Amino acid sequence: MHLNLFAHGCGHHSAAWRAPGSAVDRLGDVTWWEDLARTAERGRFDAVFLADGQALSPTPGPSWFLEPVTALTRATTRIGLVSTISSTFWDPFHTARLSASLDHISGGRAGINVVTSMTDAEARNHGMDRLPDHEERYARAAEFIGAVTALWESWPAGSPPTAAVPVDHHGHFFDVDGPLNIPATPQGHPVLFQAGASEPGRDLAARYAEGVYAVAWDLDSARDYRMDLRRRAAEYGRDPDNLVIMPGLVTFVGATEEEARAKQRELNELLPVADSLRQLSFFVGRDTAGWALDEPVPDLPPLAEFTGPAGRYATILRILASSPNGRPTVRDLLGYLAAGGGHATFVGTPEQIADEMERWVVNGAADGFNLMPPTLPGGLDDVVDLVVPVLQERGLFRREYTADTLRGHLTSRCRHHAA
Structure with a gap:
């Protein structure tokens, strides 16, 4: 199966920053984030993912701090690096240039998670009174992705600058001549992630995304979502197996179930x-x-x-x-x-956690998970040191990386789930 680390503040639980020994005073220290990325790489995760916002978070406690595009480039050698980009506030050229630069710097490990943003407070930091309506945001996102993709592809790898071609994108929201002033990257172009839940969001993900971050409380809702996205992808002429769907997952791990539940209760x-x-x-x-x-x-x-x-x-x-x-x-x-805002939450021993992860994958509810540790670094250490070895022993997760790029990690297919 596939595993991402969603690194967020002191952990995804709303009280993590108040817990004894929390790293709340280190959130502006890049080595804190680098240590988390190295731990996830030690666990052979596909990628580490950082969310981002354009205003103070509406959730309790500290959340995003450093901007995500450049925060982790120097810390790791194999794990993918996924940054959140707002199509509502960013423009295609800057997005294409920054993400292509990250892909070159990291040797082909970059991805972007395209979001449409959520709050009017963010809009007011970008010259708007409020966010555009939902339909307009997603129409802009679709055009944004098309323009960014055209820029990524405008200068073929190994060719001189004279081989670069204009993109001549003149749409409803953007005018971009191109070409991009960076050649195609080690993996062709960064991997595109999306997290659509609404009707236009699902369509956007099915049409463009290679990886999808999903919200699912239980197996049935996760399976319904995955089947719907695979159907939509096929309708767009895509191979559904090229779409990796990763519900968010919060885990409380203990030597016994009682110990795990005590961690959650505390x-x-x-x-x-x-x-x-x-x-x-x-x-x-x-x-x-x-x-x-x-x-x-x-x-x-x-x-x-x-x-x-x-x-x-x-x-x-x-x-x-x-x-x-x-x-x-x-x-x-x-x-x-409290922990992750309603994402799936598994509480128990390493074997019980692995059982439930396997059940979701085998029953077609997920291709893997976007891990959202309730505390950091402890919640991540528990999964890497205790749960991952169980998954590896069962043949459900890689023991070593077999690819050098993020796209290579994601196309290493799981054989255990139902279609």
Whole structure:
């Protein structure tokens, strides 16, 4: 299977920065991020992925700090390096040039995760009163990807500058003459990732992406999503097997299940409730400050009536509908969302975690996972040192790298999942 590290702040749990021994004072130190990348490379992960935003994060605690494009270029030799790029705020030429430079510098290990951004606060840092509407953002993203791809391909590798050809892109959102002033990169061009959840987002991912970061609370929703994207990819004339779909995964690992659940409980007890309610307000598009913590979560409108980040909202609706003990309380929901915002959460021994990962892959719910450790570096160390060896022993994960490029890592196919 495929594994990415999604490195984020002190960890994906909203209280990770408050935990004893957290690295909250090191987030501006590039060696902190480099150490995480080296650990993921020791675990033979496909890539390390950094999110990014254009304003302060709406989530509790510190999150992004250094810009992601150049943060990890010097630390590793084999693992892929994926940076988040906003098609709403970036322009194609700068994107193509920076990412192509990273691919050359890293020897063919670069990827970009194209997002459309989420908050009006980001828009106000780029001369806009608010974000464009959802449909316009995704139309811009599709044109953006087309222009960037044309620039990446405009100067063939091994050719003199005179062989470069203009792209002459003149669309609704962008005018780009080209060519790019950097020749084609070691892997042809950087790998394109996307994280579409809405209808236009899924179409964008199916049409262009090589890797997809997904939000899925349970196996059934993950399998439905993966099957839908594979179907859409085939309709665009693509081989669905060239699309690697990696749901986010939060893991709490212990020598026993009780120890793992104690780790989860101890972090949840550090949760800043007021901040968490503000985060929930962002996720559901309404003020939750007055919600009673120990009462059931109030009714929420259907997904079709929601105009915010569709993937996270759909996950919350899924949690509310599938809770085994009836409708969860607000306090319950905050706990579910605390680590990763509603991504799949596996709690148990290394063998139990590996069992569940294998079950998802075998049953067609994932090609691998975008690991979101609840704490860093401890949550990452637990997976690399305890879970990965179990996967390797079962023949589910590589023991050594067999490729030198990120695209090479991703095209090393898993043989165990259902189509």
